[in-house]
Amino acid sequence: MANIIDGKKISQAVKDEVKAKCAELASQGITATLAVILVGEDPASQVYVNNKKKACEYCGIRSLSYELPADTAEDALIELIEELNARSDVNGILVQLPLPDGINEDRVLDTISPDKDVDGFHPVNVGKLSIGKKGFVSCTPAGVIQLLKRSGIEISGKECVVIGRSNIVGKPMSMLLLKENGTVTVAHSRTANLKEVTKRADILVVAIGKPKFIDASYIKDGAVVIDVGIHRGEDGKLCGDVDFDSASQVASYITPVPGGVGPMTIAMLMYNCLSSVI
Numbered sequence: 001m002a003n004i005i006d007g008k009k010i011s012q013a014v015k016d017e018v019k020a021k022c023a024e025l026a027s028q029g030i031t032a033t034l035a036v037i038l039v040g041e042d043p044a045s046q047v048y049v050n051n052k053k054k055a056c057e058y059c060g061i062r063s064l065s066y067e068l069p070a071d072t073a074e075d076a077l078i079e080l081i082e083e084l085n086a087r088s089d090v091n092g093i094l095v096q097l098p099l100p101d102g103i104n105e106d107r108v109l110d111t112i113s114p115d116k117d118v119d120g121f122h123p124v125n126v127g128k129l130s131i132g133k134k135g136f137v138s139c140t141p142a143g144v145i146q147l148l149k150r151s152g153i154e155i156s157g158k159e160c161v162v163i164g165r166s167n168i169v170g171k172p173m174s175m176l177l178l179k180e181n182g183t184v185t186v187a188h189s190r191t192a193n194l195k196e197v198t199k200r201a202d203i204l205v206v207a208i209g210k211p212k213f214i215d216a217s218y219i220k221d222g223a224v225v226i227d228v229g230i231h232r233g234e235d236g237k238l239c240g241d242v243d244f245d246s247a248s249q250v251a252s253y254i255t256p257v258p259g260g261v262g263p264m265t266i267a268m269l270m271y272n273c274l275s276s277v278i
């Protein structure tokens with residue numbers, strides 16, 4: 001039976017470190033401010049945004065909330081971002097995704113100043129990551145690295161397989177594992193013989209977007225399995241891209257859903273907000 005990587009506990013530790021540093025900065029008169037923009041009324045996005053604001057409050061980060069109607073014009077959103085870019089009292093800007101149909105997501109994300117892009121989605125930050133320069137890193141993959149490091153799992157020299165090539169998770173994940181000296185393979189929906197590829201992995205990061213898709217038959221004995229997926233099953237319970245009951249029989253370490261990668265995303269957002277002022 002695999003060791004369970006406790007994302008709740010590790011995310012709490014990260015938030016407590018951020019909180020301590022924020023308190024230290026506050027005594028020097030410095031407070032980080034995050035502007036959070038939500039367009040429309042997607043219920044899942046509302047939950048995420050509320051959790052982000054709560055985490056800010058916990059850490060001692062000021063948050064400004066902009067909740068705009070679903071029919072907001074793209075130009076009005078761009079104008080708001082430009083205003084926030086220009087404000088010296090705003091250090092981070094986050095636009096919750098997905099945006100309503102009709103708003104060009106790329107144009108919106110590209111408008112956020114790279115220096116305030118705490119989500120790490122701006123092409124400048126993505127580019128910096130790919131050439132090993134300092135910049136904001138996408139929160140979910142950054143959280144995965146923290147889960148591995150804080151669980152004492154060595155990345156250097158290991159066969160790392162990432163399933164999924166999204167701009168937010170798969171691609172930055174592969175770059176971060178490479179930066180940690182892993183030998184990285186990115187598999188995706190067109191990969192031939194997926195099982196052959198995943199069976200090579202010492203560290204398998206799954207961001208495939210299909211509930212319980214990866215079972216024990218995809219996993220090498222003793223591999224570390226990180227599940228980035230989150231789905232609501234027919235039984236109403238949350239599950240990941242990995243079939244936990246099956247995979248945990250062969251893995252050495254595994255993240256549960258919920259309570260694995262999920263909480264790390266917000267913790268790393270807090271870390272990025274802190275980085276925006278130091």
Ligand code: GUN
Nearest residue numbers: 094095096097098119139
């Ligand atoms: N929607 C789903 N995940 C994210 C995220 O990490 N950041 C933002 N801005 N929107 C999201």
